Amino acid sequence: xxxxxGIRWTAVxxxxxxxxxxxxxVTVAQDTENPYISRLDVRAGRQLFQARCSTCxxxxxxxxxxxxxxxxxxxxxxxxxxxxxxxxxxxDGVRSTAxxxxxxxxxxxxxxxxxxxxxxxxVTAGGTPTGSAAAGRQLFxxxxxxxxxxxxxxxxxRLGPDLSTVGERRALAELETALVxxxxxxxxxxxxxxxxxxxxxxxxxxxxxxxxxxxxxxxADQQLRAFSKYGGWTWERVQRxxxxxxxxxxxxxxRNDLVAYLFxxxxxx
Amino acid sequence: xxxxxxRTPTRILSRPVxxxxxxxxxxxxxxxxxxxxxxxxxxxxxxxxxxxDAANEPHNWLMYNGTLDSQRFSRLDQIDSANVGQxxxxxxxxIPQLDxxxxxxxxxxxVMFITESPSNVVxxxxxxxxxxxxxxxxxxxxxxxxxxxxxRGVAILGETLYMSTLDAHLVAIDGRSGSVVWNREVxxxxxxYSKTEAPxxxxxxxxxxxxxxxxxxxxxxxxYDADTGERLWRTDTIPGPDHPDNxxxxxxxxxxxxxxxxxxxxxxPELNLVYWGTGNPGPDWNGAVRRGDNxxxxxxxxxxxxxxxxxxxxxxxxxxxxxxxxxxxxxxADIELDGETRKAMLWANRNGFYYTLDRETGEFLxxxxxxxxxxxxxxxxxxxxxxxxxxxxxxxxxxxxxxxxGATNWWSPAYSPRTNLLYVNAFDGEAIFFSxxxxxxxxxxxxxxxxxTPLPIEHYHSAIRAIxxxxxxxxxxxxxxxxxxxxxxxxAGDLVFSASIDGYFYALDARTGAPLWHISxxxxxxxxxxxxxxxxxxxxxxxxxNTLYTFGLGD
Numbered sequence: 103x104x105x106x107x108g109i110r111w112t113a114v115x116x117x118x119x120x121x122x123x124x125x126x127x128v129t130v131a132q133d134t135e136n137p138y139i140s141r142l143d144v145r146a147g148r149q150l151f152q153a154r155c156s157t158c159x160x161x162x163x164x165x166x167x168x169x170x171x172x173x174x175x176x177x178x179x180x181x182x183x184x185x186x187x188x189x190x191x192x193x194d195g196v197r198s199t200a201x202x203x204x205x206x207x208x209x210x211x212x213x214x215x216x217x218x219x220x221x222x223x224x225v226t227a228g229g230t231p232t233g234s235a236a237a238g239r240q241l242f243x244x245x246x247x248x249x250x251x252x253x254x255x256x257x258x259x260r261l262g263p264d265l266s267t268v269g270e271r272r273a274l275a276e277l278e279t280a281l282v283x284x285x286x287x288x289x290x291x292x293x294x295x296x297x298x299x300x301x302x303x304x305x306x307x308x309x310x311x312x313x314x315x316x317x318x319x320x321x322a323d324q325q326l327r328a329f330s331k332y333g334g335w336t337w338e339r340v341q342r343x344x345x346x347x348x349x350x351x352x353x354x355x356x357r358n359d360l361v362a363y364l365f366x367x368x369x370x371x
Numbered sequence: 372x373x374x375x376x377x378r379t380p381t382r383i384l385s386r387p388v389x390x391x392x393x394x395x396x397x398x399x400x401x402x403x404x405x406x407x408x409x410x411x412x413x414x415x416x417x418x419x420x421x422x423x424d425a426a427n428e429p430h431n432w433l434m435y436n437g438t439l440d441s442q443r444f445s446r447l448d449q450i451d452s453a454n455v456g457q458x459x460x461x462x463x464x465x466i467p468q469l470d471x472x473x474x475x476x477x478x479x480x481x482v483m484f485i486t487e488s489p490s491n492v493v494x495x496x497x498x499x500x501x502x503x504x505x506x507x508x509x510x511x512x513x514x515x516x517x518x519x520x521x522x523r524g525v526a527i528l529g530e531t532l533y534m535s536t537l538d539a540h541l542v543a544i545d546g547r548s549g550s551v552v553w554n555r556e557v558x559x560x561x562x563x564y565s566k567t568e569a570p571x572x573x574x575x576x577x578x579x580x581x582x583x584x585x586x587x588x589x590x591x592x593x594x595y596d597a598d599t600g601e602r603l604w605r606t607d608t609i610p611g612p613d614h615p616d617n618x619x620x621x622x623x624x625x626x627x628x629x630x631x632x633x634x635x636x637x638x639x640p641e642l643n644l645v646y647w648g649t650g651n652p653g654p655d656w657n658g659a660v661r662r663g664d665n666x667x668x669x670x671x672x673x674x675x676x677x678x679x680x681x682x683x684x685x686x687x688x689x690x691x692x693x694x695x696x697x698x699x700x701x702x703x704a705d706i707e708l709d710g711e712t713r714k715a716m717l718w719a720n721r722n723g724f725y726y727t728l729d730r731e732t733g734e735f736l737x738x739x740x741x742x743x744x745x746x747x748x749x750x751x752x753x754x755x756x757x758x759x760x761x762x763x764x765x766x767x768x769x770x771x772x773x774x775x776x777g778a779t780n781w782w783s784p785a786y787s788p789r790t791n792l793l794y795v796n797a798f799d800g801e802a803i804f805f806s807x808x809x810x811x812x813x814x815x816x817x818x819x820x821x822x823x824t825p826l827p828i829e830h831y832h833s834a835i836r837a838i839x840x841x842x843x844x845x846x847x848x849x850x851x852x853x854x855x856x857x858x859x860x861x862x863a864g865d866l867v868f869s870a871s872i873d874g875y876f877y878a879l880d881a882r883t884g885a886p887l888w889h890i891s892x893x894x895x896x897x898x899x900x901x902x903x904x905x906x907x908x909x910x911x912x913x914x915x916x917n918t919l920y921t922f923g924l925g926d
Contacts, residue, residue, distance in 0.1 A: 140767075140823070289827065312852055313852050314851045314852050314873065315877075315889050
């Protein structure tokens with residue numbers, strides 16, 4: 103089957119070269135950056151992957167349980183080292199293997215969306231950490247004091263996100279950004295609600311949930327408190343992070359160590 | 372057996388009201404009387420005359436939008452701003468198949484008809500919620516559905532219910548037993564058609580629409596003989612090549628242009644006009660393949676009530692590329708405008724603009740934004756939007772307000788003739804719109820792109836807004852966090868009822884928007900409230916999550 107794919111590729115390329123002056127699609131695709139890289143394309147690519155590729159590579163591209171399709175989430179591919187290379191492999195397959203390819207008449211957009219999907223499932227996106235995870239762990243629980251707000255595997259406190267599996271969800275660059283500029287992206291769960299009572303008393307806390315009539319917070323003492331919006335209290339959302347930036351507190355080397363430690367935090371080490 | 376014995380004849384006869392009703396029933400058909408309740412169901416045939424005069428029997432809810440003018444206003448006033456805080460739960464009905472519950476039940480003389488996911492209907496005692504019968508419509512496995520397995524309600528004429536089904540059938544069901552009277556295929560579901568909307572009775576016809584705007588269908592509105600199921604007329608929402616308006620579609624794009632009709636319309640008996648909204652042109656987000664205004668997508672159509680012939684149309688969003696279906700309920704009201712009483716139509720559109728139209732002629736009277744919008748400078752003298760540049764979906768994505776889900780959507784608004792305000796569920800959202808090449812394959816999704824929301828929902832603003840139809844101004848708003856997908860009900864108790872996706876059911880002061888009562892029922896809401904009365908007791912009903920709840924004042 104693989105051989106047949108190879109023959110078909112040659113035939114199409116030849117035909118394209120012979121029949122028109124326009125550049126064959128084959129060449130254009132290889133020389134172009136992937137133009138379909140939005141989250142929408144990730145979704146479309148995932149759908150296509152699940153329909154056409156998951157029998158061998160598993161539903162989430164992590165390898166088939168009962169077949170030989172390799173894990174495609176490691177960020178390293180045996181037969182390609184670029185988007186264009188992945189495009190080629192997906193279209194043409196790999197000779198003498200079970201990898202067939204979608205064929206030369208598959209539309210370019212779908213192939214690029216598959217490439218985008220594969221990049222999105224790369225758990226090591228952004229490269230390999232340069233720091234020491236062991237040193238980062240010491241800093242996290244020691245002088246860094248990160249565990250005064252964050253919890254890892256049941257150890258630590260509750261005033262920031264639980265980081266037990268953060269390495270599965272965040273790229274290295276995102277972890278670095280979160281350390282130096284925590285306000286870059288603050289999920290609504292980590293906004294602060296500042297409530298002022300009828301007698302002027304002020305209560306602040308992390309916004310655990312809010313709806314049309316009520317909101318609930320965790321205050322600095324980690325107490326859970328619930329408020330009615332129509333019970334005489336006024337409230338204000340503070341859409342900033344409660345975490346300080348660590349650009350000046352930690353050296354670059356220390357930050358690298360911390361990032362390496364955070365990146366190592368996964369459900370299965 | 373034991374349950375049957377509990378309802379003893381002795382107990383029934385001991386109630387003077389029931390005895391009187393029994394006498395009346397013996398003397399002839401009982402029309403438009405409150406149900407006598409316990410033990411004595413009087414479900415009298417719902418004639419066309421009763422439907423025309425539905426506002427005058429407010430203890431019943433005889434059609435999807437309450438009355439033919441679709442004001443969703445009830446003259447019941449037992450529950451009012453002074454006592455609404457005392458509402459208590461009377462009963463609940465659990466819907467067995469889990470999906471979106473979008474129903475508006477009907478109540479006829481003490482019997483409630485509730486439609487359920489996917490295409491089922493159950494008849495229950497409106498006082499207790501306990502069932503008389505149920506009909507479960509058999510469905511194939513390979514349905515083409517964009518938006519969940521749902522149904523929004525039935526219509527009734529005589530003793531027969533009419534229900535749309537997801538396999539694009541129209542089914543007539545006996546209201547007393549649940550037996551199928553007739554079952555008619557409206558379109559082939561395998562080509563992408565489906566049916567979710569409650570039909571509308573017009574005289575002796577069942578007028579009914581079609582869904583499938585994300586599947587490259589060609590939309591239409593149909594009329595069927597209520598007795599036989601024979602099709603009486605079909606009006607295509609996209610004119611064929613023999614009509615000059617067909618030229619508003621480039622090439623053959625009209626064949627797959629969408630413009631579905633998936634929300635129940637309205638009817639004006641004096642003008643003999645049926646009003647119905649149409650949905651988005653297809654493919655949704657790639658307008659390059661269907662250049663032109665794409666008539667009559669995103670429009671309201673006014674059709675002759677006997678023939679379906681078009682009297683006029685008004686297109687809200689010419690050449691829509693953002694999926695802004697004009698699938699809103701046409702609210703008919705007579706309003707004072709410049710010292711003159713106008714037969715008006717009030718319309719808060721998914722595209723972010725509010726419109727007041729003349730419903731005799733389709734003339735644009737006034738319009739302005741009622742929610743955040745970034746795509747148009749405003750409306751010109753004919754109500755046509757003045758588009759801003761660079762707002763079309765693109766390869767790399769274009770940020771536009773409203774989002775595809777709209778500034779409002781199919782959620783029924785309500786109009787109170789006591790306050791002269793239109794109450795609308797509004798959303799100030801935004802989305803990044805992407806355009807993609809896509810080939811049409813019959814029965815496959817055909818949208819030409821997609822959207823994504825750049826920020827978590829908490830960053831956007833949602834509210835119930837009270838709009839003055841004589842100016843288009845928003846008089847008050849009640850903020851909702853994070854948002855709502857519920858319809859609205861207005862009552863003569865000067866209350867506005869609605870709900871939110873976080874599972875609240877609440878009542879507002881219709882004049883000020885002040886919250887007067889709320890209860891957390893815990894599930895997401897996709898339905899709209901309605902009200903009815905039995906034995907002199909007023910009830911309000913709302914479906915939240917997969918449970919229908921009915922509330923009333925304490926004894």
